[in-house]
Amino acid sequence: MTNERALLERTAEIAARYLDTLDTRPIRADADYDAMLAAVDRPVPEEGLDPADVIEELARLAEPGLVAMGSGRYYGFVIGGALPSSLAADWLVSAWDQNTGLAQVTPAASALEAVTGRWVLELLGLPAHSSFAFVTGCQMAHVTSLAAARHAQYDRIGYDLPARGLAGAPPLRVVVGGKRHVTLTRALQLLGIGAEQEVVVPVDDQGRMRVELLADILAGDDAPTIVCLQAGEVNTGTFDDLATGIAVAHDVGAWVHVDGAFGLWAATSPGLAHLVAGHADADSWATDAHKWLNVPYDCGIAICAHPLMHAAAMEYAAPYLDVAKAAERDPMGFSPEFSRRARSLPAWAAIRALGRRGVAAMIESSCASARGIAEGLVAIPGCELLNDVVLNQVLVRFEDDARTSAIVAAVQQEGEAWMSPTVWDDRAAIRISVSCWRTDEDDVRRTVAAFARAAVAY
Numbered sequence: 001m002t003n004e005r006a007l008l009e010r011t012a013e014i015a016a017r018y019l020d021t022l023d024t025r026p027i028r029a030d031a032d033y034d035a036m037l038a039a040v041d042r043p044v045p046e047e048g049l050d051p052a053d054v055i056e057e058l059a060r061l062a063e064p065g066l067v068a069m070g071s072g073r074y075y076g077f078v079i080g081g082a083l084p085s086s087l088a089a090d091w092l093v094s095a096w097d098q099n100t101g102l103a104q105v106t107p108a109a110s111a112l113e114a115v116t117g118r119w120v121l122e123l124l125g126l127p128a129h130s131s132f133a134f135v136t137g138c139q140m141a142h143v144t145s146l147a148a149a150r151h152a153q154y155d156r157i158g159y160d161l162p163a164r165g166l167a168g169a170p171p172l173r174v175v176v177g178g179k180r181h182v183t184l185t186r187a188l189q190l191l192g193i194g195a196e197q198e199v200v201v202p203v204d205d206q207g208r209m210r211v212e213l214l215a216d217i218l219a220g221d222d223a224p225t226i227v228c229l230q231a232g233e234v235n236t237g238t239f240d241d242l243a244t245g246i247a248v249a250h251d252v253g254a255w256v257h258v259d260g261a262f263g264l265w266a267a268t269s270p271g272l273a274h275l276v277a278g279h280a281d282a283d284s285w286a287t288d289a290h291k292w293l294n295v296p297y298d299c300g301i302a303i304c305a306h307p308l309m310h311a312a313a314m315e316y317a318a319p320y321l322d323v324a325k326a327a328e329r330d331p332m333g334f335s336p337e338f339s340r341r342a343r344s345l346p347a348w349a350a351i352r353a354l355g356r357r358g359v360a361a362m363i364e365s366s367c368a369s370a371r372g373i374a375e376g377l378v379a380i381p382g383c384e385l386l387n388d389v390v391l392n393q394v395l396v397r398f399e400d401d402a403r404t405s406a407i408v409a410a411v412q413q414e415g416e417a418w419m420s421p422t423v424w425d426d427r428a429a430i431r432i433s434v435s436c437w438r439t440d441e442d443d444v445r446r447t448v449a450a451f452a453r454a455a456v457a458y
């Protein structure tokens with residue numbers, strides 16, 4: 001019989017030891033995927049193993065292939081780390097193992113989720129009456145919000161989408177910016193809205209939708225329409241002019257959805273909130289807690305200003321559930337998932353630990369680090385800054401694609417920091433996303449120094 005307590009304490013020790021290495025271990029993994037697969041690929045074991053030995057084995061096997069994503073010098077994609085509070089809460093979520101679908105069945109988790117959602121609305125400056133769902137990530141938040149949008153736009157023209165389905169429905173027009181995130185298109189496709197139904201609005205040199213073109217694009221067609229705006233472009237961190245875009249779209253009865261995977265968190269800081277001006281007038285928003293709120297994977301948030309449309313798009317019915325359905329908020333009623341973990345609780349813990357001021361300070365600190373990195377990098381001969389560093393994203397390149405690629409590869413390989421290669425204006429570029437709560441001045445200094453070393457070598 002396993003001693004469960006001893007197992008969990010040992011697991012906590014292994015986890016803490018890993019976290020202790022974050023400041024000193026290489027950010028990249030030592031072993032690549034092929035090496036890892038070769039090391040772990042085995043047939044189904046015939047016999048079991050004591051759980052304590054299983055955990056030791058798991059930790060030993062995984063170690064060479066772990067990437068220090070929680071380090072203050074991991075700047076890849078837009079990832080974020082895990083605050084101590086949110087990490088610890090995540091452990092409790094697993095220990096409690098509450099299938100958080102129905103309020104009466106999981107009262108603690110459901111009530112905490114209701115409050116977490118309210119806190120998020122308040123922090124992000126969104127309408128208090130909005131509905132929300134805690135989903136796996138921003139992409140699924142898009143799916144959820146856009147399902148509500150699709151439902152509402154068909155409802156507007158009297159077409160019963162849940163009953164009649166998409167086949168035979170009048171076409172739905174979706175207007176997007178040229179630099180929309182790939183997950184938006186993917187979410188639309190999951191909802192049966194094809195790439196050719198996307199009307200693409202050109203963008204400016206920072207990736208902002210040219211909203212001055214929107215009125216002409218929308219004019220003279222009252223088809224069901226969804227306009228997707230962006231708060232935080234993945235390469236530059238730039239924001240569409242939300243106030244103008246929303247007003248123009250609403251003039252023709254369109255639904256406005258905002259992709260704010262990380263950028264929406266600018267609303268939490270008095271000094272940055274101007275970037276999202278007007279955002280509260282949109283109809284739905286998608287964001288992540290697992291990026292900039294520094295909650296462990298996975299936690300995205302779909303938010304909708306029209307709770308009835310949101311709920312109608314997620315409608316489910318089963319007599320065996322009706323007996324447990326609550327008059328109050330059932331998480332399942334707003335989420336595309338049926339069974340689901342209580343993934344809002346780590347977000348609750350993060351906000352509880354930081355408070356309103358702490359959340360703002362974390363966001364502002366990332367932005368200050370991004371500016372510090374940008375300043376350091378442009379001082380390196382040949383380095384060109386490609387974006388206005390308005391948020392947490394820094395976009396640079398060197399004289400030509402070969403040097404840019406060589407330098408980012410060298411920095412990654414040295415292990416001091418990790419950032420994503422990207423493409424901007426058809427040329428190789430390097431994107432540095434500062435999204436981890438741990439990033440401090442020393443990380444900024446070490447990152448710039450790593451680039452300087454690589455620039456001398458290549």
Ligand SMILES: Cc1ncc(COP(=O)(O)O)c(C=O)c1O
Nearest residue numbers: 078137138139181183234261288
């Ligand atoms: C602007 C934007 N939207 C959506 C996403 C997708 O988020 P997720 O990976 O949580 O689905 C990202 C991810 O980086 C993003 O930057």
